Amino acid sequence: MTNGPIDLDVYNELKDATGDKFAVELVSTFLDEAPGMMADLTTALAGGDADGYRRAAHSLKSNAATFGACSLAELARKIELGDMPEDGDLTGVNTLQTALDMARSTLQDLING
Amino acid sequence: MVELSGNLLIVDDNKVNRLLLSRSVEMLGYRALLAENGRVAVNLLATQDVDLLLLDIEMPEMDGFEVLEVLKSNPEFRDIPVIVTSSVEGLDNIVRCIELGADDYLPKPVNKTLLKARLASCLEKKRLRDEQKRLLERFATSEVAQDLQNSGxxxxxxxxxxxxxxxxxxxxxxxxxxxxxxxxxxxxxxxxxxxxxxxxxxxxxxxxxxxxxxxxxxxxxxxxxxxxxxxxxxxxxxxxxxxxxxxxxxxxxxxxxxxxxxxxxxxxxxxxxxxxxxxxxxxxxxxxxxxxxxxxxxxxxxxxxxxxxxxxxxxxxxxxxxxxxxxxxxxxxxxxxxxxx
CATH class of the missing domain: 3.30.70.1230 (Nucleotide cyclase, GGDEF domain)
Structure with a gap:
C-alpha cells in the first residue's frame, strides 16, 4: 500500500516494533517538530545559508522515511542533494510544504484513528 | 540468554530520531543517554560511563566526523565503539566515517534486527578489549600497557x-x-x-x-x-x-x-x-x-x-x-x- 502519502507497511512496522503508544508519541513529536524544520529551511534559504538549508532538508528526509512518508522523503532528498536555489526561489520549498501538509494530515488521522 | 547491559549514548540533533533510537535500544535492554549534538556528547563522555555511541553525522555545533576525530585522539575514549546511524548521502561519507574509526554503519531508519546484532557484536568486542587491557595492566603496569597500546x-x-x-x-x-x-x-x-x-x-x-x-x-x-x-x-x-x-x-x-x-x-x-x-x-x-x-x-x-x-x-x-x-x-x-x- 503505497498510494497515499504514508506507506502503511512502514508505519505499521514502526508500530509493531516500538508499541502503539510509543508510535503515537513519536508521530506527535514529528507533527510538533516539522513546522520548525520547514521554518529552518525557509530561514536558511532567505539568509543564503547553504549548510543550514541542506541540514534542514536532511532532517525532514530522515523523519519522513521513518514514518513511511515516501514522496516527502524523496522531495526532501532532492533538496538536500541539489544546489540551493538562487534569488530565494521558493518553488522547491512550496512543493515540499504541500507534501508535508499531506503527510501530516494522514499521520494525524492515523494516530486519531 | 545472554544478559544485555550497557550505556549507549545516542547522538542526534533530530528529536524524532533520538526518541526512536532510545526506544529501540531500551527495548533491547540497554540504557540510553541522549545528546542533541556532538559538543554535548563529548561533554557527556567526560562525566558518564559510556559503552557505545550511536552517532549521527549531520549535526549543528559539532558534527559526527568531528566527534569521531575527538574520540580517536583521546586515549580514554579511543576504545569506545561507535556505530554511525545516519541517512547521510554518498558512499564517500560512509567511507570517511569508517576511516575515522567508526566500527559500523547503519542507515536510517535503523532496522531493528540489524541494530540488535551490531550492538551485541560491538559491545562484545569492547568487553574483550577491556579484558585484554585489564590483563595487560595486571602484568605490565598501566604505563607500559599504555605505551603498548599507543606504539604497538x-x-x-x-x-x-x-x-x-x-x-x-x-x-x-x-x-x-x-x-x-x-x-x-x-x-x-x-x-x-x-x-x-x-x-x-x-x-x-x-x-x-x-x-x-x-x-x-x-x-x-x-x-x-x-x-x-x-x-x-x-x-x-x-x-x-x-x-x-x-x-x-x-x-x-x-x-x-x-x-x-x-x-x-x-x-x-x-x-x-x-x-x-x-x-x-x-x-x-x-x-x-x-x-x-x-x-x-x-x-x-x-x-x-x-x-x-x-x-x-x-x-x-x-x-x-x-x-x-x-x-x-x-x-x-x-x-x-x-x-x-
Missing part, C-alpha cells in the same frame, strides 16, 4: 633519560628460614604492596621483581618532569612505609624489617627485550648497573639510602646525611662521589 609491540629499545631505583629487603633469607612458606609469601606480599605503592604513586613503574627486591624506573616509558625527584620521593616513602610496618610488627613481637635503596640517574636504553612470544619491558645501561651497585653499597657503608651525583644534581632542597667522596664502585673504573640521604 616491537622488540627493541630507545635511549632515554631516566632514574633507576633498586630496593632490597635486608636479611630476607635469614628471615624466611624462621618462617613457614605461607608466612614468607605473606611477608613478601606485604613488602611488595608497600613498595609498589611508593613507586606508582610517584609515577614510576616496577620493571623487575627480584625475590626480595625490586627494580623501579622513573622517566620511562613516559617522560617525567624530574625523574630524580620522583625516584628519591619514592625512596623516602619506602622508608616511611617500612617504619610504619615495623611499628605494627613490634606490637606483635616481631623483628624490624630493614631495606636498602640505591638510585642512579642518566641515559638508559629502555624497551622490550625477549622474544616475540615472551618479552618484558626493561631497561639496561650503566645507569642501571650503578643503581644496583649503590643498593649493594648500602650493605657496606651502613647508609641505607644512597644516590649518585646525577640524581643529587637534579634534586631541589635536599639534605644529605653524608657524602662519600671518590668512592670506588665495583664495575666502574673511575671513583665517584655518592650521597647518603
Amino acid at each position: 609491540f616491537a622488540i627493541g629499545g630507545k635511549r632515554a633519560h631516566a632514574s633507576v631505583l633498586f630496593c632490597d629487603l635486608r636479611g630476607f633469607t635469614g628471615l624466611s628460614e624462621q618462617l613457614d612458606p605461607e608466612a614468607t609469601i605473606e611477608l613478601l606480599n606485604t613488602f611488595y604492596t608497600l613498595m609498589f605503592e611508593a613507586v606508582t604513586s610517584n609515577d614510576g613503574i616496577v620493571s623487575l621483581m627480584l625475590g626480595d627486591g625490586l627494580m623501579a624506573l622513573f622517566g620511562v616509558p613516559q617522560p617525567l618532569e624530574n625523574s630524580s625527584q620522583s625516584a628519591v620521593q619514592a625512596g623516602r616513602e619506602m622508608f616511611d612505609m617500612i617504619e610504619t610496618l615495623n611499628t605494627e610488627r613490634a606490637g606483635e613481637g616481631l623483628d624490624d624489617l630493614r631495606i636498602g635503596v640505591g638510585i642512579a640517574t642518566g641515559e638508559v636504553v629502555a624497551g622490550y627485550a625477549g622474544t616475540d612470544n615472551r618479552a618484558t619491558y626493561t631497561c639496561i645501561g650503566s645507569t642501571v648497573n650503578l643503581a644496583a651497585r649503590l643498593e649493594a653499597e648500602t650493605k657496606i657503608t651502613g647508609s641505607q639510602f644512597l644516590i649518585d651525583q646525577s640524581t643529587f644534581d637534579l634534586l631541589e632542597e635536599v639534605e644529605v646525611a653524608r657524602t662519600y667522596k671518590r668512592t670506588q664502585i665495583k664495575g666502574f673504573a673511575e671513583p665517584r662521589d655518592i650521597h647518603a640521604l
Whole structure:
C-alpha cells in the first residue's frame, strides 16, 4: 500500500516494533517538530545559508522515511542533494510544504484513528 | 540468554530520531543517554560511563566526523565503539566515517534486527578489549600497557633519560628460614604492596621483581618532569612505609624489617627485550648497573639510602646525611662521589 502519502507497511512496522503508544508519541513529536524544520529551511534559504538549508532538508528526509512518508522523503532528498536555489526561489520549498501538509494530515488521522 | 547491559549514548540533533533510537535500544535492554549534538556528547563522555555511541553525522555545533576525530585522539575514549546511524548521502561519507574509526554503519531508519546484532557484536568486542587491557595492566603496569597500546609491540629499545631505583629487603633469607612458606609469601606480599605503592604513586613503574627486591624506573616509558625527584620521593616513602610496618610488627613481637635503596640517574636504553612470544619491558645501561651497585653499597657503608651525583644534581632542597667522596664502585673504573640521604 503505497498510494497515499504514508506507506502503511512502514508505519505499521514502526508500530509493531516500538508499541502503539510509543508510535503515537513519536508521530506527535514529528507533527510538533516539522513546522520548525520547514521554518529552518525557509530561514536558511532567505539568509543564503547553504549548510543550514541542506541540514534542514536532511532532517525532514530522515523523519519522513521513518514514518513511511515516501514522496516527502524523496522531495526532501532532492533538496538536500541539489544546489540551493538562487534569488530565494521558493518553488522547491512550496512543493515540499504541500507534501508535508499531506503527510501530516494522514499521520494525524492515523494516530486519531 | 545472554544478559544485555550497557550505556549507549545516542547522538542526534533530530528529536524524532533520538526518541526512536532510545526506544529501540531500551527495548533491547540497554540504557540510553541522549545528546542533541556532538559538543554535548563529548561533554557527556567526560562525566558518564559510556559503552557505545550511536552517532549521527549531520549535526549543528559539532558534527559526527568531528566527534569521531575527538574520540580517536583521546586515549580514554579511543576504545569506545561507535556505530554511525545516519541517512547521510554518498558512499564517500560512509567511507570517511569508517576511516575515522567508526566500527559500523547503519542507515536510517535503523532496522531493528540489524541494530540488535551490531550492538551485541560491538559491545562484545569492547568487553574483550577491556579484558585484554585489564590483563595487560595486571602484568605490565598501566604505563607500559599504555605505551603498548599507543606504539604497538616491537622488540627493541630507545635511549632515554631516566632514574633507576633498586630496593632490597635486608636479611630476607635469614628471615624466611624462621618462617613457614605461607608466612614468607605473606611477608613478601606485604613488602611488595608497600613498595609498589611508593613507586606508582610517584609515577614510576616496577620493571623487575627480584625475590626480595625490586627494580623501579622513573622517566620511562613516559617522560617525567624530574625523574630524580620522583625516584628519591619514592625512596623516602619506602622508608616511611617500612617504619610504619615495623611499628605494627613490634606490637606483635616481631623483628624490624630493614631495606636498602640505591638510585642512579642518566641515559638508559629502555624497551622490550625477549622474544616475540615472551618479552618484558626493561631497561639496561650503566645507569642501571650503578643503581644496583649503590643498593649493594648500602650493605657496606651502613647508609641505607644512597644516590649518585646525577640524581643529587637534579634534586631541589635536599639534605644529605653524608657524602662519600671518590668512592670506588665495583664495575666502574673511575671513583665517584655518592650521597647518603
